[in-house]
Amino acid sequence: MKSFIVVALAALCAAPAAALDLTNVAFVQTATGNTSIPVGHAEFCNSRPAECQANANPVLAVTLDDARWSQLLEINAYYNDTIVAVSDNDLYGVEEFWTYPNGYGDCEDFVLAKRRALIEAGWPASALLMSVVREPNGDGHAVLIVRTDRGDLVLDNQDGLIRVWNETPYQFVKRQDQAHAGRWVDMIDNRTMAVATTASH
Known part of the structure; x- marks a missing residue:
């Protein structure tokens, strides 16, 4: 399975990079201004x-x-393989508690751990965005x-593959603001109907 993942995703790195166009469908668009x-x-x-500045x-x-791609694969696989998914209710007796996992954690805890590991590896925090989606x-x-x-x-802790956002089954709701880790922006996901249609079959 691991070799399949590497082969299936290697095309992302092998493809020639074009001039950056953030309006391209490969990027989630966002609404103007901050949200809750x-x-x-x-x-x-x-x-x-200090982590929300x-x-x-x-x-x-x-x-x-190639080096960053390999690092991304390694860190994603490490945390998906070593953290046991447990709800906040079961772990802490509350509905929501975001923290760094200690062997166990909810989906947000996986995200926090991966984000911290990538930042420690030299990735810019502004490109590592905690995001809320709807299944x-x-x-x-x-x-x-x-x-x-x-x-x-x-x-994603529920999927071993690293996918471009528009190849996932989720509706994208909101994410951290790139300019400020303690602020969030709404995402514009025009695939809502397509996701709902696919899910109904």
Whole structure:
């Protein structure tokens, strides 16, 4: 399975990079202005304010070379393989509690762990965006969007593959603002009907 994932995704790195166009369908569009912050992230920021500051000189998208691609695959697989998915209710007795996992965690905790590991590896925080999505059954879910020159890539604890956002089954709701880690923006997902239609079959 691991070799299949590498082969299936290698095309992203092998394809020649075009001039960056953030209006391309490979990038999720966002609405103007900020939106509400998820309660779990607001509480996380209250306890860790240093991790929710403005990003000085934000990088719009990371150039996805072979080394970064390998690093992305390695970090995504490591946390998907080593963290056991457990709900916040079962772990902490509350509906939402965003924190770094200690062997166990909810979807948001996977995202936090991957984001921190990538930042420690030298990736710009402004290109690593915690995101809220909706599953085809209506449930909320969190994923990490990695904004690269090849598009917005999704790291998901429910899927071993790293996919471009528009190749996932989710409706994209909102994500962190690239300019400020403690602020969020709404995402514009015009595939809503297509996702709903696919889910009904």
